[in-house]
Amino acid sequence: MNEEPDDASAPMERAAVDPARGDGVPAEASADRSSGVLSRIQAVLGAHRLATAIGAGALGLLLLGGGALAIGAAVRTPPAATPVAATTPAAPTPDPRPTPEAAAAAVALRICSVAEFASDPRLAELQAQVVNAGTGEVLFDRGGSTPSRTASVMKVLTSAAALAVLGPDFRATTTVVKGAEPGTAVLVGGGDVTLSRTPSGDEGVYPGAAHLDDLAAQVRTAWDADPANxxxxxxxxxxxYFGGEEWQPSWNLKERDDGYMSNITALMVDGDRDDPYSNTSFRSDDPIGRAGEAFAEELGGIETIERGTAPAGAAQLGAVSSPTVAQLVDKALVVSDNTVAEMLARLVAIRSGAGNGFDAINAGVLAGLAGYGVDTTGITIVDGSGLSDDNAVPPSYLTRLFQKIAAREGQLGVLLDGLPVAGERGSLSYDDRFTGDNAVADGQVIAKTGWIDTGYTLAGVIHAADGTTLTFAIYALGDVSDDAKQAIDTLATGFYRCGAQLSNR
Structure with a gap:
């Protein structure tokens, strides 16, 4: 289940949030300017309504402080003059005063509150963090440093590691070699879960996938070219090529029955879907056998199919390759393809030398993430897709990683371009996301969605209404239902409206 279904639920009505803005007013150091301070504060209040009593109180304190400074300056008595010998008069020392910029920074207030939205009971156990991507300042935090399950937001980490370790142009290759026994060919899986049994030129769910009929044609041509065969x-x-268990023990088997996840093997076709044209389709308990039967049908004349390994140094009869990592990242993110995410995680683990089973994913993906320079302390990665409740990533890691993604560091622009976009692309364009008043953020929230039985998540980049770029992560964990998505969208829209004036209260 791990990701939002295509069917829509009724949109939730939420009141719009109008972020108020506060301007800093520098204190003057002389009593005769007190009236000027008051006039400017009154002008600010007239131009910018303060939405909360906190903001008004803070400005009141500022006025009192400014008045005290002015009074102090007025009553200060200069020391008595002392006769001295005639000398060249020294240049006067200017009266030190704060620059307008420093004074404004000292009194700047963030007074746009999303407290009402953050307390929505549909969010259950909320964890969240928002960072100003330009300055690195944490604007909003609710348990942001606590590692927790991520649901499909885990695919962001998997994709970032794949881009670092494999590179955007890497392709997984399926080969066929000559077997040790006469009349035998060996189909060798290279980890490509997108290999398709659909006819060449007829794409299923994976654009750019290799096709079994092409591979079979290569094998037949090579086989028939040797009269001795x-x-x-x-x-x-x-x-x-993949080792260990095919099904992660912490996953619920209904994810396979409901069509969201396959067993993870180095050889399969169409992500082991019953329907190669449907993203959500029942998966079998034997993807290797299903792939073998489909290939045997393409070859023709096959009487026996069995499991085994290719002999060392065997002559190659044919080979086809997967879409690029860049294309696979797009598929993993935009429609949250679980099987592709597991393919990427396993290939990263193998390439990094960590191993080829589920138990190698943590070390492999963390090694891939290390080069981005964001502290991974406390992170636990059980799978590449985020299906497991045992994954643990703090929201604070995601907000920092998304700063790198928003800046397109390294190859991370590929990841940014693959994310869903509110109202426009992928799982954030479904008709139960960013509806009603939340539609104001359409096109401005670029983020990965997540859903498992025990949580809904959203993390990514927001181009706020005031022009500020924010990075954010929202986890709604615990006893949650489908309407948690609308509560998450409303909170994210609040972040969008507030921008740099977002309050942590």
Missing amino acids: PPLTRLVLDAS
């Missing part, structure tokens, strides 16, 4: 009647399936 006996008839090709035996097919061996080698899926040894």
